[in-house]
Amino acid sequence: MRPYHRQDYYLAVTTFVLVIFGLIMVASASVVESYTATGSNNYYFLRQAGFAGVGLILWWFLQKLDYRFWKRWAGTLLIIAGVLLVLVLIPGVGVEAGGARRWIGFGNFTLQASEFAKFALIVYLAYWFERKGREITDLYKTFLPFVGLLLAMFFLVIQEPDLGTALVMAAIAGTMYLVAGASWGQVGTLLGGGVVAVLLLIKVAPYRLRRLLTFLNPGADPLGAGYHINQALLAIGSGGIFGLGYGHSRQKYNFLPEPSSDSIFAIIGEELGLIGAVFLVIIPFAIIVWRGLLVARKAPDMFGRMMALGLTCWIGYQAVINIGAIVGLFPLTGVPLPFISLGGSSLVVMLAASGVLLNISKQTVKSSEDENPFSWWWNWWARYANSSGRRAVKR
Numbered sequence: 001m002r003p004y005h006r007q008d009y010y011l012a013v014t015t016f017v018l019v020i021f022g023l024i025m026v027a028s029a030s031v032v033e034s035y036t037a038t039g040s041n042n043y044y045f046l047r048q049a050g051f052a053g054v055g056l057i058l059w060w061f062l063q064k065l066d067y068r069f070w071k072r073w074a075g076t077l078l079i080i081a082g083v084l085l086v087l088v089l090i091p092g093v094g095v096e097a098g099g100a101r102r103w104i105g106f107g108n109f110t111l112q113a114s115e116f117a118k119f120a121l122i123v124y125l126a127y128w129f130e131r132k133g134r135e136i137t138d139l140y141k142t143f144l145p146f147v148g149l150l151l152a153m154f155f156l157v158i159q160e161p162d163l164g165t166a167l168v169m170a171a172i173a174g175t176m177y178l179v180a181g182a183s184w185g186q187v188g189t190l191l192g193g194g195v196v197a198v199l200l201l202i203k204v205a206p207y208r209l210r211r212l213l214t215f216l217n218p219g220a221d222p223l224g225a226g227y228h229i230n231q232a233l234l235a236i237g238s239g240g241i242f243g244l245g246y247g248h249s250r251q252k253y254n255f256l257p258e259p260s261s262d263s264i265f266a267i268i269g270e271e272l273g274l275i276g277a278v279f280l281v282i283i284p285f286a287i288i289v290w291r292g293l294l295v296a297r298k299a300p301d302m303f304g305r306m307m308a309l310g311l312t313c314w315i316g317y318q319a320v321i322n323i324g325a326i327v328g329l330f331p332l333t334g335v336p337l338p339f340i341s342l343g344g345s346s347l348v349v350m351l352a353a354s355g356v357l358l359n360i361s362k363q364t365v366k367s368s369e370d371e372n373p374f375s376w377w378w379n380w381w382a383r384y385a386n387s388s389g390r391r392a393v394k395r
Helices: 009-029 031-038 043-062 067-088 113-137 139-158 163-180 184-204 206-216 227-239 264-298 302-326 344-362 373-394
Strands: 094-097 100-106 109-112
Touching (some): 009 031, 009 043, 009 264, 009 344, 031 043, 043 344, 067 100, 067 113, 067 139, 067 302, 067 344, 100 113, 109 344, 113 139, 113 163, 113 344, 139 184, 163 184, 163 302, 184 206, 227 264, 264 302, 264 344
Antiparallel strands (some): 094 100, 100 109
């Protein structure tokens, strides 16, 4: 096995294409929102372009910085993330919008603390799982501390409230723990506990129950709880196969809520149609996940493998949840579409994460396996099943 010492150009180019495409779509989707809020058609687009510039500078720097640098700062990053999540909840420090308190204000700019928290959690878990080694299945040394950490992060994010982001963080952490070597009993306990927690959260918050009922029957209240999803589906349906044409969306004229942020995929479907949505959004995200899994498979150490896996899951899960919610496969959440949705914090932190993933790709090693990520998952599954069987026999 020998190092590549060159970055994954598929990953780099696809990320760059998504960022440029995102700016193009924000320019169209935000016209009405921007004019209504500021009197300028291009204010949100120019703001997003500025954040894209900052993010690309950070991306360029981090793709050159050895990813092992983050290992020594793993604990510090997690502490900073926890502090930011607490600060968000303090009146006068946290910025409230739309009934949620998810941002910290810095003059005219805001920082969404949960975006930084995702990155910090991935770095820390990668560092922690590497240290645990064979103790990864130990109940007291690994499993219970892992559950405690996850519950603490989950609790803070839920207070904002932001169930969608909390579930993304839980899914990323759970996937990393599974691949690191968690037992089936531990995985089942995590899944069962997660389902119970979500049901309790739905029960104590009536608006979450309304969202669930709307998801199950979108036509029940088309002018109330079902308005958002019905307008999103109407936008996608209006686009058909080829779309109405770039800039010709009708739903962005104050019909579809949040057309340039969480609902931007509906505008893409309306203006560019099924063809545009598939070739300019879905396929690029599939390429990023494919290349990210290859990077994780060929990373030179456990820390690199876990970190690459976590960063790839972050991008992939958010894309699936956002797109799935807009097309009616999942209940609506506040999860942005990576690299595309309007939002400075999300764009900058996502580009930073992509830069770190690209640096890991530079230090991957040659393997005799075929460059097919699914073969890696199949081989991992076989090794996992065999090791689980051996542990059961020993007990």
